[in-house]
Amino acid sequence: MHEKTILEMRNVRKTFGPVVALDQVDLLVKEQEIHAICGENGAGKSTLMNVLSGVYPYGSYSGEIDYDGKVRQFKNLRDSEKEGIVIIHQELALIPYLSIMENIFLGNEQVERGSINWDKTKEKAIELMDRVGLDADPEELIVNIGVGKQQLVEIAKAMAKDVRLLILDEPTAALNEDDSEHLLGLIRNLRDNNGITAIIISHKLNEIAAIADMVTVIRDGKSISKIEITETSPLDEDKLIADMVGRSLEARYPEHKRNEDGEVIFETIDWTVYHNEDTHRLVNDKVNIQVKAGEIIGIAGLMGSGRTEFAMSVFGKSYGSKIQGTLRLNGKEVNLKNVGQAIHHKLAYVSEDRKVYGLNLISTIRENTTLSNLNDLLKGFSIDREKEKAIAEKYRKELRTKSASIESKCSELSGGNQQKVVLSKWIYTNPDIMILDEPTRGIDVGAKYEIYEIIHKLADQGKAIIVISSELPELLGISDRVYTMAEGKVTANLVNDDLTQDDLMKKMTA
Template sequence: MTGPRAGGAPEPHDGPGAHDGPGADGAPAGAGGRPLLEMRGITKTFPGVKALSDVRLTVRRGEIHAVCGENGAGKSTLMKVLSGVHPHGSYEGEILFDGEPVAFRDIRASEQRGIVIIHQELALVPYLSIAENIFLGNEQTRRGVIDWNGTQRSAARLLARVGLREKPATPVADLGVGKQQLVEIAKALSKEVRLLILDEPTAALNDEDSRALLGLIGELRETGIACILISHKLNEVRRIADTVTILRDGRTIETLPVRTAPDAEPEVSEDRIIRGMVGRDLDHRFPDRTAYEGEDAGTVALRVTGWTVRHPVDHQRTVVDDVSLTVRRGEIVGVAGLMGAGRTELAMSVFGRSYGQYVAGAVEVDGRPADTRTVPAAVAAGIAYVTEDRKRYGLNLIDTVHRNVSLASLPHLARHGIVDEHEERRVAERYRSSMNIKTPTVFEEVGRLSGGNQQKVVLSKWIHAGPEVLILDEPTRGIDVGAKYEIYTVVDRLAAQGKAVLFISSELPELLGMCDRIYTMAAGRLTGEVSRAEATQEVLMRQMTMDGSRGSS
C-alpha cells in the first residue's frame, strides 16, 4: 500500500466508472462515458492582460488529451487554474471533476482529487533519495513517525511500475533528466493520480528517453488514467494523443480527434494543428536563405583546433576530446548529437572556458588567435553564446526587458562610466520592434514574458554586443512553431549579414532545415561532417550513435 492520501480524501476508486479500462470498441478508455474533467467558460485576467477568455476543455477517462498553442496562448495559465495554483475565486467559469463542481484553493486540494501536474522544471530535491522525493509531503507514517521501511518498499513498487531500475535510496542528483521524469510520474502515482498533467515532458530528453516516457504514458492510459499533454513537439502529439485542443490568444479555437483508437494511425496532420495554432498556413517551416555576398564570404571566421576539456569535478573524465571544426562567414553550421555527446560542453568551454577543466586546444577568430580564457575575453574576441538554459544562464528574470537587452554591451552604452538610460531604452525599443518581442513595454519584467519572447530578448542582448561568431545552443527549445519561425528568420538574417553561426540542436529536422553543414558528435568526439545536400536524419543518426573513438576529427 502507498501512503495515506493527504487530508484523508476518498480513494479514487470510489464512485461509479472510476478507472474504466479501454472500451470494447478499441476507443480510448471511457470515451463513450461521462467526462472526467470539464472546464467551462474559464476566464483569467491579470492586470492589463486577459490571459484566458471563455476557455473550454473536456477530458475523458483513459484519454491522452494534448493541449497545443503558441507561447502565450494560455496553456500554462489554464493548467494553473485547474491545479489550484490560481485558486478558485481568482478566475471566472467552473470546473467539473467526475461530474461534480470543484473549487480548488491550492495544489494540495487538487491533488486530493487525483489531479497531479508535472511542470517542465521538475520539482525534485536533488540531495534527497528517490524514495524521499516520491513521498515528500505525502510521507508514509506509523504512529506519527515516518516508516522508512514502508517508504522504501512502496517506492520500489512504484519504480517498478514506471520501469525505473534504480534503488529507492539513490540520490536524485545521480539521475539523468529522463529518469527524473520517471521519478516525477512515480510520485504522481503515489498520490493515486486520476488526471496527470505533463507540461513539455520531453523538452529536455533525448530520443530514447522520449520514446520510453511516451510509452509509459500509453501504459497509464490502459489503466484508465487520463493525461493532459502540453507539448510543442507535434510529431509526439500525433504519436500518442487521442485528442488535441488548440488554444490561441487565450481562447479555445477547436478540439480535434487525433485517432479513433490507441493503435490507430493519426488522422490529423501537423500542418492542420499548426494552422489552428497560428491562424494561418505555414507554407514553409524554414525561411528561404539569403546568401552573404560580402568580399570576405566563405572565409573562415571561427576555427577551433584540438579542443580538449575534462569534467569539472571528475578530472579523469574527458568530456570534449580533440575536437576541431570551422565556421565560415555567412554560414550556419550545425552540431548534432545525443544527450551526453558533449555539444553544450564544447560550446561553453569555448566561450570563456565557462565549463570544465581546459586541457588543450586553440581558437581563432578571422584567422587571428583569440583569447577565450574568460567570458569577457571571449566577448571581446567577437564570440557570443546563447545558452540552452535561458532562465538560469541567459536572463535576469526579475529585471526588465531593457536591462536584459543591454547586459552584454554596457560599455557601449556608458558615458564616463555611467550608463545612458535614455540610450539603453532606445536600444531596447529598437530590438522590441525588429525582433517582434511581444511585451507591453520594455520596462516589463522578463520573467513575465512567454518562452519565445524571452528567447528573443536573449538574442537581442547578444546581437547588440556586435559579435562576429554566434554559438546558439538549442535556440528554439520549448517554444512554439510560430516563434520558432521568427527565430529562424533572425538567424538567417545574421548569416546574410556575414556572421558565422554555430547551431546546436537536438531536433534533426531543424538542423536539416537551417544548416549548410552539420557536424555530429558522440562521447565528446566528432564522428562526422555532412553537407546540406548529403544530410538526412538516417545519416545523422548513424553518425551520432557511432563509437566516438572511431570518429573523424
C-alpha cells in the same frame, strides 16, 4: 478509450490586471484519454491547467469546472490532489538534496505513531519506481540523477497520490530522444493498464501525433479547435499549425541562400577538453571545426556527445579542464581565458538553459538586453539610462518581442519571447560568431519560425552561426553544413545537399 467524460471546463476566463489570459475557454476530456493541449507560447495553456489544479483558486477566475460528474471549486493544489488530479510542471518540483524516496512522498509522508516509517517509505518507493520503470537506488539524491529519471520520480510521486488525471506541462522539453520515448511509452502504459487519463501540453508535433487521442488548440486565450487522432485519421500537422498560429506556414523553415564565399572566421584545431570535475575523463577529443562568415553550421550529436561542452569550453573556457588545441577567430590564434575576453573578441554563446544561464528572470527586458555590453552605456561613471531604454526598445521592435513594455519582467514572458531577449542581449555585443545551443527548445512552431528568420538575418549580415540542436529536422532545415559528433569526436562534416535524418543518425552513432 471510454466515452465517459471525466473533465469539462466551460467558459473559463482568467485575467491578470488588464491582461486577458483566458477568454471563455472550453475543454472536454474523456476518461482514459491522452488529450494534448497545443498553442503558441503565451496562448494560455499552462494558465488553464493552473486554474484546473487550484494553483489559481476558485474565485480568481470565472467559469465552471465539472470533474467526475461534479462541479468543483478547488481552492489550492491539495483540494485537486484529493480528487486525483496531479499536475507536473515544466520546472520540476523536486528537492535536489533529498533522496528519490523522500521526494516521492514529500508532503505525503508515511507516518506511523507520529514519526515517519522509513522502512515502509522505502518499500513503497521501490514499488512505485518499478511501476514507472525507474531503475535507481531509492536512497540516491535527486541531484545525482539525470533529468529523464527526475521526470519519472515526479510521475512516481503522482502515483503515490492515487492519480486519476495526470497533467504534464512540456514533459519532454529537456529530455533526449531515448528518455522522451520511454516517458511517452510510460504514459500509454498508465492509460492502458492503470486507467489513468492524461493531459499533455507540448510543442512537439511528432510526439502529439504519436501519443494523443485528441487535441485542443488554444490561441490568444481562446479555444480554437478540437482535432481527433485515430489510426485511420492521423494528425494533419499543417491544420494544427494553422490553428495554433492563425495562419498557414507554407514551409516550416524560411528560405535561405547558402553563402559559400566567406572567409573562415571561426576555427578549432585539435580542440581537446577534459571534464570539469573528473579531470581524467575526456569530453572533447581533437575537435576540428571551421565556420565561414555568413555560414550557418549545425552540430548534431546524441546526449553525451560533447556538443555543449565544446561550445562552453570555446566560450572563454566556461567549461572544462586541461583544455588544449588551437582556437582561431578572424584568422588570428587567440587564448580566451574568461567570458569577458570571449565577448571582447566578438564571440557570443546562447546557452541551452535560458532560465538559468541566459536571463535574470526577475529583471526587466531592458536590464537583460544590455547586460552583456554595459561598457557601451557608460556615461562618465554611470549608466546612460536613456540610451539603455533606446537600445532595449530597438531590439524589442526588431525581434518582435511580445510584451507590455521594456520594463516587463522576463519571468512574465513566454518561452519564445524570453529567447528573443537572450538573442537581443548577445546581438547587442555585435559579435562576429554566434553559438546557439538549443535555440528553440520549448518554443512553439510559430515562434520557432521567427527565431529561424533572426538566425538567417544574422548570417546575411556576415556573422558565422553555429547551431547545436537535438532536433534533426531543425538542423536540416536551417544549416548549410552539419558536423556530427559522437563520444567527444567529430565523426563527419556534411554539406546539406539532400541530407536526411538517417544520414545524420548513422554518423552520430559512429
